[in-house]
Amino acid sequence: MDNNMKSILKIHAEQTKKNLEDRQFECTIVEDEKEALELIKSMVKVNDVVSVGGSQTLFETGVIEWLENNQDITYLDRYHAEDPHQVFHSAFNADVYLTSTNALTMDGKLVNVDGNGNRVAAMIYGPKKVIVLTGINKLVKDEAAAVERIKTIAAPINCVRLNKQTPCTKTGHCMDCLSASRICASSVTQTRSQTKGRIHVILMMQEAGY
Ligand code: SF4
16 A cells, blocks of 8 residues: 555544444554454454354455454354354354455444344344454445445445345446345444443454455
């Protein structure tokens, strides 16, 4: 990333961190995915039960690979499960839930859409600790900008990634469809962490995911 851009984005990141903390979220700003992975490794304890929300960011940053090869934890693996819905249910009792977010606002809110709803449900309630790993590309000014980001970037690209036959994969932006394949059945804005520190946002000064 260009140094001039980085210096401004760092200011945005610091403002976001303060606003997240005011809302009882924890936040750590890290330089890159390497630092993020080391931090996650330090936060997940031996014998922890760990689950994940669907996330390109977790794949790109090596988190999924680390979980798959970690013998010290119980990884509830949705990707290789015979019945993923059973894993979605079990995730509510996990010690740690790792996910990303569709958007993070500078005033400290997490904005997400979800198809099944398992990801946003677990972010709201259940797992003892939720770690939200996000690239700086998902940082936007406010909730309106978050919705715009989701409708024009996050949801259409994820529909392509998941091979969904939804209108946005052809138009490139949300058509507010009623398709059975839609990934946007639920829209959730988390404005606070109800339990202080339960949700920990790791904000990377690099791009990741959609
Ligand atoms: S509501 Fe439908 S068209 Fe809009 S982003 Fe979601 S899946 Fe795509």
